[in-house]
Amino acid sequence: MSLKDEKVAALGFDEKGSDPISSLNFAELPDGELLAPDVRSSAEGQLVRMLDMRLLPTIILIFIMNYIDRLAVTSARLKGLEQDVGLTDIQYSTVLAILYASYIPANIPSNMILNRISRPSYYIAICVVLWGLTSALTGITRNYAGILIARVFVGLPEAAFYPGGVYLLSRWYTKKELSFRSAIFYAGLMISNAFGSLMAAGILSRMEGKLGIRAWRWLFYIEGSITIVIGILAVFILPDYPHNTRWLSPAQRRLAQARLAEDAGEADEDTETDSALQGLVMALKDPKVALFGVMICCLLLGTGFTNFFPTITGTLGFSSTVTLLLAAPPWIFATIVSCINAWHADRTGERYFHMCIPYWFIILGYTIAICTMSVPGRYFSMFLMAGGSAGHALTLVWLANAIPRPPAKRSAAIALANAGGNIGAMISSFVWKVEWSPKYHQSMFVGIAALVLGTSIATVIRVILANENKELERREVRDLTAGEEERVKEAARLEGITYEDAIVQRRGFRYLL
Incomplete structure (x- = not known):
């Protein structure tokens, strides 16, 4: 009799007649016990809830x-930053774009490091x-050079987060x-546009001249x-990987893996030959990665309004x-749309239309703005426009499904596609x-053209994945490579x-379209 069975037999049923299995502390069970069919469903639900309560909010x-x-x-631009620092229009655009000059190249080594270290937290x-x-x-910056340097060193460590966050979720x-959780994650961006505007409104309206300091400077200090x-x-809350997270029991870590x-159909672990460099080479050789990078580049160029939303609202x-x-x-509306869209994408297992339809609504928004x-x-x-940004929550998720x-x-x-994609964000500045x-109007015409091209590339990706699924069906009995085996x-x-049994299970794998 397993430890779980012994506990159930000892507990019996309580006075209310409830099943005691639901009250077991799964964290106390030894390695492997949570894989038993009569326990696994409840244990897996508890594990996912723990992740949802710790990983996602953080x-x-x-x-x-x-x-x-x-x-x-x-x-800060609305409250005198340009005048105090002495920025021209082109210099202001450069201040926005320079962040990507460090952010983009740092994406790839950052994610390679993240995959190799044992403590991503x-x-x-x-x-x-x-x-x-x-x-x-x-x-504290006083001139154009100072704010440029500051923006470069904001972009460098930021490179670890979004592609790293998506990768951590995929582990x-x-x-x-994944799509619903990634959409909730991406909702942080949308909420930041809403909450950031409200926070900025409070700081800029109340902190002007406090201690002799301009309100826009207080904005940077406080945020x-x-x-x-x-x-x-975050050091104490974030998980590491399924095999070594400190606040999970051995049984829960085994279940997570x-x-x-x-x-x-394969363990989510690298073999001895799967080095970070080898992973980069494999990603560079896969044409799907390049297509995702160009697609995301077009889509971020088409949604460049996000970096100028207060200016546009002005x-x-x-x-x-x-x-x-x-x-x-x-942006509050966009957050709701993003979560509903991703929830439905998970329920149906569909990716292409759930990603593209929101972008088509941005095109409609641009068209209305051009006409009135x-x-x-x-x-x-x-x-x-804001609601259509919900489509971006599924871009890297779809890539993670396509390169499992x-x-x-x-x-x-993920790093390559995100780095290539953010070239579009830099251009949009x-x-x-x-x-x-x-x-x-000119900005919106550029946006429409970029979104049409981006969603057209998404169509090509969908066709490629559909063909690869057909190939998987034809080659179910092929020999495995050493790494796959x-x-x-x-x-x-x-x-x-x-x-x-594992081979049979692996043969059921298909890419999500």
């Missing part, structure tokens, strides 16, 4: 501060503290769970300090405080020019099944 909070720190410049937390400190120091959640505190707390192995003609308050509701300058019409178009194993390749692929305000054997060990 990375969401970090993501909120990530974009608040990154976009503080756009809010330390790595991510240190990077959060570093960018929070640099963001706070942006408040814990199955492909049917950067909050980020530092969150980074310190087994369910991912079952999900893809074209409605209200004061700076009212402008920042009006910038919040569209009325306040109601323009503000409605901003809801469509080995982890070394997946981490490099120069698309929303002051001389094109208040209509910004090793990961299948590890999957069998983790799940407590035979190698032959």
